[in-house]
Amino acid sequence: MASNKKDNLKRVLLPAASILIFIIIWQIVAEFYVNNPFLLPSFTDVISAFLSMAFGPKGSLPKDLWYSLLHFAIGMVAAIIVGIPVGVAMGWFKDVDIALNPLIELIRPIPPLAWIPFAIIWFGLTNAAAGFIIFIGAVFPILINTYTGFREVPKVFIEAGKVLGCTNNFSLIRRVAFPSAIPSIMSGIRISMGVGWMCLVGAEIFGAGSGKYGLGKNLWTYYNLHQMPSVVVYMLILGFIGIFIDLIFRHYVNKQMLKWREEDL
Amino acid sequence: MSLLSIENLRKVFSEGETDEVVALEGINLEIEDEEFICLVGPSGCGKTTLLRIVAGLDTPSSGVALLAGNEILGPDPERGMVFQEYSLFPWLSVIDNIEFGLEMKGVSKKARSETSEKYLELVGLKQFAGSFPHELSGGMRQRVAIARALANDPKVLLMDEPFGALDAQTRNMMQKELLEIWRRAKKTVIFVTHSVDEAVFLADRIIIMSPRPGKIKEIVAVDIPRCRERTAPEFANLRKYVLSLMGEGTI
Numbered sequence: 001m002a003s004n005k006k007d008n009l010k011r012v013l014l015p016a017a018s019i020l021i022f023i024i025i026w027q028i029v030a031e032f033y034v035n036n037p038f039l040l041p042s043f044t045d046v047i048s049a050f051l052s053m054a055f056g057p058k059g060s061l062p063k064d065l066w067y068s069l070l071h072f073a074i075g076m077v078a079a080i081i082v083g084i085p086v087g088v089a090m091g092w093f094k095d096v097d098i099a100l101n102p103l104i105e106l107i108r109p110i111p112p113l114a115w116i117p118f119a120i121i122w123f124g125l126t127n128a129a130a131g132f133i134i135f136i137g138a139v140f141p142i143l144i145n146t147y148t149g150f151r152e153v154p155k156v157f158i159e160a161g162k163v164l165g166c167t168n169n170f171s172l173i174r175r176v177a178f179p180s181a182i183p184s185i186m187s188g189i190r191i192s193m194g195v196g197w198m199c200l201v202g203a204e205i206f207g208a209g210s211g212k213y214g215l216g217k218n219l220w221t222y223y224n225l226h227q228m229p230s231v232v233v234y235m236l237i238l239g240f241i242g243i244f245i246d247l248i249f250r251h252y253v254n255k256q257m258l259k260w261r262e263e264d265l
Numbered sequence: 266m267s268l269l270s271i272e273n274l275r276k277v278f279s280e281g282e283t284d285e286v287v288a289l290e291g292i293n294l295e296i297e298d299e300e301f302i303c304l305v306g307p308s309g310c311g312k313t314t315l316l317r318i319v320a321g322l323d324t325p326s327s328g329v330a331l332l333a334g335n336e337i338l339g340p341d342p343e344r345g346m347v348f349q350e351y352s353l354f355p356w357l358s359v360i361d362n363i364e365f366g367l368e369m370k371g372v373s374k375k376a377r378s379e380t381s382e383k384y385l386e387l388v389g390l391k392q393f394a395g396s397f398p399h400e401l402s403g404g405m406r407q408r409v410a411i412a413r414a415l416a417n418d419p420k421v422l423l424m425d426e427p428f429g430a431l432d433a434q435t436r437n438m439m440q441k442e443l444l445e446i447w448r449r450a451k452k453t454v455i456f457v458t459h460s461v462d463e464a465v466f467l468a469d470r471i472i473i474m475s476p477r478p479g480k481i482k483e484i485v486a487v488d489i490p491r492c493r494e495r496t497a498p499e500f501a502n503l504r505k506y507v508l509s510l511m512g513e514g515t516i
Contacts, residue, residue: 159348160346160353260399
């Protein structure tokens with residue numbers, strides 16, 4: 001037990017120490033060697049930029065956060081609404097698989113950001129335009145993981161379902177195949193959230209969005225204003241929110257949906 | 266009339282192709298109500314195929330299987346099945362697994378829990394009602410699978426080498442428990458195994474099958490009173506006899 005406690009302490013102290021050392025080195029290099037906040041803002045520059053943006057009168061950070069999360073939510077919800085049913089249909093019905101597979105393989109390799117011109121033409125400078133880019137990035141991992149999850153449902157579960165009176169396609173999908181595929185679907189959603197978060201920044205920088213607000217949008221604005229400490233603030237916030245979304249998602253899924261599994265997502 | 270009758274059953278896989286395999290040929294069999302039947306034979310003798318046809322999971326190429334006079338055309342809860350692999354739904358708790366078939370039938374929540382508790386008690390796992398399958402040992406999982414099949418109140422319980430994955434000790438214990446469950450639940454059981462020892466221990470009648478094509482070679486009635494002692498001379502003699510019929514000589 002004593003060594004266990006020591007191990008746990010190590011797990012907290014070692015990462016904390018390495019982060020602290022990283023910050024110190026960053027501060028020293030920025031302050032004494034580079035000495036140019038345009039090339040490399042120091043840690044303290046970044047902190048004071050953060051404070052003035054978050055709490056100062058001119059800070060747009062809360063609004064940027066709100067709009068980015070809105071773009072992200074539009075894209076993710078659309079990707080889930082489209083990706084799961086199409087993946088289910090392809091995974092369960094052979095004919096649907098044969099019909100749609102080539103089409104999907106043609107569209108899938110197009111990088112999501114290449115859709116930006118059409119996103120703007122189709123949706124205008126709206127939240128939906130940014131949402132569309134995120135949708136394009138997020139829909140394929142969800143679709144493919146749903147498909148794979150359905151293809152890998154053990155045959156014995158299907159047969160057990162059948163002998164227990166679950167005989168039509170609808171109830172077999174709902175009662176047997178879908179629950180069996182949930183771990184794969186959830187890891188698809190998790191991957192797609194990572195991809196979607198990256199697409200968000202690209203989409204906003206290229207102007208797909210409703211205009212003034214967005215983390216990616218104003219990261220670019222601050223770059224144009226040469227306010228590099230603010231750019232770093234936005235970079236860090238994008239990273240933190242990305243981790244935070246992933247943590248919340250994993251916590252929810254492991255506690256609520258996958259408590260029947262031995263290993264966590 | 267017997268409960269289950271199989272008439273002139275034939276099953277061919279990939280019919281008409283170069284890799285055509287005759288899995289079953291000229292199978293005729295009558296099984297009575299509440300009988301305990303074991304199907305034994307070497308691998309490839311079609312014993313599992315025969316069981317799957319009775320379950321409705323495979324269809325015969327010709328001939329019919331009749332349960333209480335009705336032709337078997339597909340899977341139905343009146344024929345319960347316990348698989349060799351672990352077939353419990355891992356996302357459902359033990360109790361929800363047992364209630365699955367009843368839920369499919371549209372039985373009310375209250376009636377479902379009464380039935381599931383009864384069968385959970387029958388297989389001796391009452392304290393594991395809320396556990397998930399991965400928390401149970403192999404033997405316990407198969408006991409839940411038996412309870413799940415019985416909860417539907419099937420006319421016949423089909424078992425495809427259900428203890429094949431268990432270690433020898435657990436297996437012997439499960440055989441004893443199965444006989445006790447069978448005695449209390451009063452069901453017809455058709456049990457596929459490749460273990461002659463298991464068949465002699467369990468069965469009223471042993472159906473011995475031979476391979477390529479799968480045929481019934483001999484039907485042996487077991488007259489030894491239960492509970493059978495593996496070390497008794499009559500047990501050993503019968504085992505030797507069945508083994509000799511299977512062409513394995515006196516091992």
